[in-house]
Amino acid sequence: MGRGHRLAVNLLEHRVFMSWLIGLLFFGLSAEPAPLPGQPLWTANLAKQYGFQRFDRQINKNWLAYQGLVFLSPERIAIYQLNRKTERVSLSSRDASGGGGNFYLQVEVLDIRDGHEIAQLRLPACGMFSSVMPARDGNFIVRTGEMLSLYSPSLQKMASHRLPLEQGESEAWETNVAPSGEVVVAVRRQMYPDFAFPGKSTYVEILDAATLQLKNAFTPQYSAGWLMSTGDGHILSYAPAAGWHWTLMDFEGHWKRFDLSTSPLARFRYRKFGLLAHDYLAVYGEDQLVVMSDPTQAVFTLVEPHQFFHSLVASDRFLAVEVANHPPSYKNGQARLPNSVQVATYDLKTQSKLLSVDVPSKGLYFAVSAQGDLGIIHDDQLQILHSDGTK
16 A cells, blocks of 8 residues: 555545544534433423413312323323412303313413423313313313313313203212323312212213223212222222222222222321223332232332322323322411432332422422423422433
């Protein structure tokens, strides 16, 4: 090989190296640094940026409790809050939403990657029973009063369904979407169940979440107490089935008593219950959290001595749990926790802890996505924390 050829090769290699170095410096300096584990992707002030009231507002009236957040898809999160108009207006006749002019449900749909606003809804509402529930494929269902409305990802209203109440009866509907996003479960029961006198029977509607069309309706053998949670095929409730017991009811109305004495759950103190995807049962309280595939088989166990698992949300294989250093005390029916709590996310598949963050307990709301990302509201701040849980 001649000297001239070697020189040309050396010059070419030098140019390639310099081009690579310049590109590395340019893109490395211009790119946003990745957040550290447990650090938010971004933070938004919900009051200043979107006009919400503070989420730590004092809950001294029923309507003030209807607020929260839900993931609608891997890229979108919805924040909602029921509010009263600042100027009172003349009451008009109520429709199924209960809207008479003075209340509205504010819904903000945000991009979880950078927090920019995708859309906003302001819907007439009554002073009770307002929420947003995710369905499949980015669709979501808004409840205002006794009206359910189905919206597409482009926020077009696609369907609605009215939940009927009987005249002269003190009744209320509880609604939930199954973890699969395929069905809506609506249970009509007495407004204030009397544990001594079960009273009137419960009425149940099962709706197709993609259309809000009625799939099934029935009056079960026993009256339901409170609809605790909904799985992919069952409803968990504290119900008067030959005395008040925890029961599981399928979507055809067949009851099954959940016997705690046959499982490790008998050792729990201050137990709470919740159904997850695949009808897994989460049981949590003082010192531990257990997820069970049946009453005798645990698929996930978490033991934290001297800790109290206070609340839990789930999406597919991911859990987000609120943990305090002692059980709550109660004043005027409201739980009082320490000033600071921990919110942690876990992957049931890998049995691993993904995220953990300390936050104020007052005004705390949180949700977890099907990819393990965590959304947290505390005070009037919204934060999104990204997880690599699906890798």
